[in-house]
Structure formats: C-alpha cells, structure tokens
Amino acid sequence: MWEAGTGLRLGWGQSQKDGRTASRTSPDKGTKTCLCAAEREQRRGRQGHHVQVCSCAFFTKVVDLGAACLKFEIWDTAGQEKYHSVCRLYFRGANAALLVYDITRKDSFCKAQQWLKDLEEELHPGEVVVMLVGNKTDLEEEREVTFEEGKEFAESKGLLFMETSAKCNYQVADVFNAVARELSWREESKEGQRQRRDAPLTLSERPSWRGRCCAH
C-alpha cells in the first residue's frame, strides 16, 4: 500500500445558509465537515477511523485504485477566522487539499480564494494536489456561484474541480477518488522520470540522428 504522506487537508468551509432556516451565519462556516461525514457514512463498516480535536477533526480513509491503494490521513480544519492561524499549521507537509465552498454563498467562494492564497504561501506550487469543491448542489434554486465560475477559477489556478452535495451524497466519493487518482498519476510520472534519468547509457545503440561536425 502506498501511503499518501501526511495526507489530505480539508479546507475550509466558509458559509452556512441552511435550506430549512435560510439563516446567514459566519462566512467562515461552511460545508466540509458534512462532506467528510457523508463520505464516512458511505463507507461505514469499512476501513478508517475518526478522532475529533479542538480546531480540526482527523480521520483516515483508504482509496483502492485497483493497481494501488492510497491511505489518506485527513485533517478537517475549522473554517472560522479564530482558528485561521492554527489551521495554517496543518497545511505543511500535506500532499493534497480540498477547498470546499458553499455554492449558495458568493462570500464562501471568495473566502475559498483567500484560503488558496494562504495555501500557496505554505506549499510549493505543483507539489500539492488541490481540489476546489462547490458543495450543496441540492440547493440549486439558491445557487449564487455558477458551475462555470467554479470551473473557470479552478482551471485558472490549475486546481481539480467538482461539485457535490454532502446532504444527498452526490459525488462525495468521487472527490476522494479523483484526488487519489491524481496523486497516484503524479507519483507514477515522477517514478518514470527517475527511471529515465537513472537508466544506463547503452553505447552500442546508434543515435537516430547523426550530426555532422561543424567543420565538414
């Protein structure tokens, strides 16, 4: 089994507008804990465990890709402003991050963009798989961020993108599978590069193109 290092950081819910109450609360409150919970619910009885600590929750998840298994160590960090600085500590050493926003809150989408800037300060670009996740697709009639807006922003920053509903369990497992596939693919291509670099030079092979000396 290939272990994905120190794991996946889940960040950061930014808003709450509950469908039942339509109440607006802190723009830092979001949907990622439910996304994790939905994912855990789906694989109840399978591998993985969950531990709650003050500003974040920790759990593990194994994704089976067929050729390889990835074990995620997932930190679900609190989105609220008061935990902002402590949550930054969890970015370090991460292999992947999920930036979760609420599609019914524009400010949630903006907050996700701010969190991305923080993430970029802590992590080397290209080294970490980041997925932008627009959650609460079940509240389509309250949508404030279009699918295209999310997708365009994600593409402009080289992020993976998906929309989910934790409530309806829509595309929740797909988020984790897509991140696992991307991590696995990147690992394979790094391994391929290493092998090509370390391959011994075979002197008996003729180069396909024979350059002429500049003097002739």
Ligand SMILES: Nc1nc2c(ncn2[C@@H]2O[C@H](COP(=O)(O)OP(=O)(O)OP(=O)(O)O)[C@@H](O)[C@H]2O)c(=O)[nH]1
């Ligand atoms: N309709 C709907 N509501 C959701 C969905 N996901 C989460 N919620 C609701 O959104 C609110 C916030 O969800 P949480 O998952 O606790 O948010 P969070 O991002 O973890 O919040 P912090 O940890 O405080 O940052 C809760 O009232 C959830 O019931 C969803 O897919 N659809």
